[in-house]
Amino acid sequence: MQILVAKSKERELILGVDLGGTKIATVVATAQGEILSRGYSPTLAQAGPDAVISSIFTTIEETVAQDKVELSQLLGIGIAAAGIIDGDNGKVVFSPNLPGWNEVPLRDAVEQRFGVPAYLGNDANLAALGEWCFGVEKKVANLIYITVSTGIGGGIIADGKLYTGACGTAGEVGHMTIDVNGPRCNCGNIGCWESLASGTALAREAVKQINQGAYTSIIEFVNGDVSRIDAKIVSLAARQGDKLAKELISHLGYYFGVGLANLVNIFNPELILIGGGLAKMGDLLLEPAINVVKERAFKTPLNSVEIKPALLGDDSGVLGAVALVLEHFGK
Amino acid sequence: MQILVAKSKERELILGVDLGGTKIATVVATAQGEILSRGYSPTLAQAGPDAVISSIFTTIEETVAQDKVELSQLLGIGIAAAGIIDGDNGKVVFSPNLPGWNEVPLRDAVEQRFGVPAYLGNDANLAALGEWCFGVEKKVANLIYITVSTGIGGGIIADGKLYTGACGTAGEVGHMTIDVNGPRCNCGNIGCWESLASGTALAREAVKQINQGAYTSIIEFVNGDVSRIDAKIVSLAARQGDKLAKELISHLGYYFGVGLANLVNIFNPELILIGGGLAKMGDLLLEPAINVVKERAFKTPLNSVEIKPALLGDDSGVLGAVALVLEHFGK
Secondary structure (H helix, E strand, O other), X not given: OHHHHHHHHOOOEEEEEEEOOOEEEEEEEOOOOOEEEEEEEEOXXXXXXXXXXXXXXXXXXXXXXXXXXXXXXXXXXXXXXXXXXXXOOOEEEEOOOOOOOEEEOHXXXXXXXXXXXXXXXXXXXXXXXXXXXXXXXXXOOOEEEEEEOOOEEEEEEEOOEEEOOOOOOOOOHHXXXXXXXOOEOOOOOEOEHHHHHOHHHHHHHHHHHHHOOOOOOHHXXXXXXXXXXXXXXXXXXXXXXXXXXXXXXXXXXXHHHHHHHHHHHHHOOOEEEEEOHHHHHOHHHHHHHHHHHHHHOOXXXXXXXXXXXXXXXXXHHHHHHHHHHHHHOOO | OHHHHHHHHOOOEXXXXXXXXXXXXXXXXXXXXXXXXXXXXXXXXXXXXHHXXXXXXXXXXXXXXXXOOOHHHEEEEEEEEOOEEEOOOOEEEEOOOOOOOEEEOHHHHHHHHHOOOEEEEEHHHHHHHHHHHHHOOOOOXXXXXXXXXXXXXXXXXXXXXXXXXXXXXXXXXXXXXXXXXXXXOOOOOXXXXXXXXXXXXXXHHHHHHHHOOOOOOHHHHOOOOHHHOOHHHHHHHHHOOOHHHHHHHHHHHHHHHHHHHHHHHHHOOOEEEEEOHHHHHOHHHHHHHHHHHHHHXXXXXXXXXXXXXXXXXXXXXXXXXXXXXXXXXXX
């Protein structure tokens, strides 16, 4: 503990923020990714950018106060945010789950408030970085992180470096078409991976089956209100043995595997890590998905890839934000 | 010229080989990618690896002799080969268009024969490197090269470096599923990009339409023998105004665009270059494809990408082989 305090005095602590559509999570962590304190608040996205930024400030202040950390001990503040992020200019360009966020200079707002260097990146990209820096036991050069919840996002580590593309939007793997004649996606496109293999897709298919008269206990979990069916409910029903729920998740796994096979062929990575809410389904989702990858991916890249649940759980993004700060300081 | 000779004496010349399923192309080039002499021979792939390797030797010898280059002037020999390549061990692991090639140590064979360091890579990967080193006028950090002929292959430059993945097979973009219920691909899979947007797909659709009684001049180009219809024939008919041929290419362009949009969303590259036989169709193929990309790709990466024909034409691969040698010498 003595060593830690000594380190802290040398600005070796980092504050990480994960801004999502429903919650703001913060941590104070060491350069080794050890979490010293945590903060949390609901995003209340409907209140708009100014109110959300206020909440971020308060959550940061509480997290810092909790562990009696002084701002002068912080090397920097890293922010992982959902949406299209312009990291170079520190702006949230657009975010489907944060209404009113258009070209919002979040990085500068945080930097000015706390007088500490701040850095901004896309949450799925940074989750990949977080897993790569603090999650994996054995370093690999090429890693794909996939988050599957209401949507599907991704982050790419290529040749030992976070790959973000020409303007920071790389990794939007959820919006690769896998069924050109498939359902309409939230992005407006047709047949995106996300439209077939996300939580939204699972809920939609469950409602469709129920409306067509399928026999299932899913409906009991929501007291007959189909509008309340989501991926969590279907997962719950499946765990209690509901046949339709299990079939729906297995079918979701099929589509999930089709997209994973694409990524194996395109990237030939050593590791694909699956995070996000649906990853909590475990083998119920991953087993059928991996079976499809075995059928569909080329043999050589298949033999060199491991596909498994993300290692940091819900902390991938916030620890990725920590890693982003370290990267900027060349650590 | 005097300078060139002086340079040559300092081992500044490079020999590049492009081994495809139908032809072997060789060049002697400077470190600036200037081609000094060329060689060419048919692959005669059916004769098997030993015979093909003999042909490569002869073609190299003729190319070197042509310009009175001595082997001692060569910095190295780069080889671009079609198929699954293990670059680290210098082996052709497997190649669909080179029967009998399984784990063939091509690099060592060339190195032993000529006593010059040799390097081996996948042809589409190296074509990306060739375009990036010697084709593009303004350097970009992220470039995707797509070759579309009987199949679809790809190469990736990520953050200013050729990306080949865990075991050298990255870039197999032709085998990403874009229509999960689509036609069977040559790879055995269903609905690969290649199965819908390659020359093979174009010929198959033409034959299908003709067998269903469509009115078209395509059949006249092959004297009524539908088995002789290929992408070149359909392209020829389209250029002479054949309505069906034009429609088929436009439809092919649609599928080609779906895959390109995926790559824009996944990679957010500055540049996508299109090479291979079908690239010679020019706007006939690229215009409908780019229109689909505009409809389907996310706005931010769309605004930062340029999609255009490859700049080195048929020399992308062979100059990529030259670039591979230079890369190994840190030049």
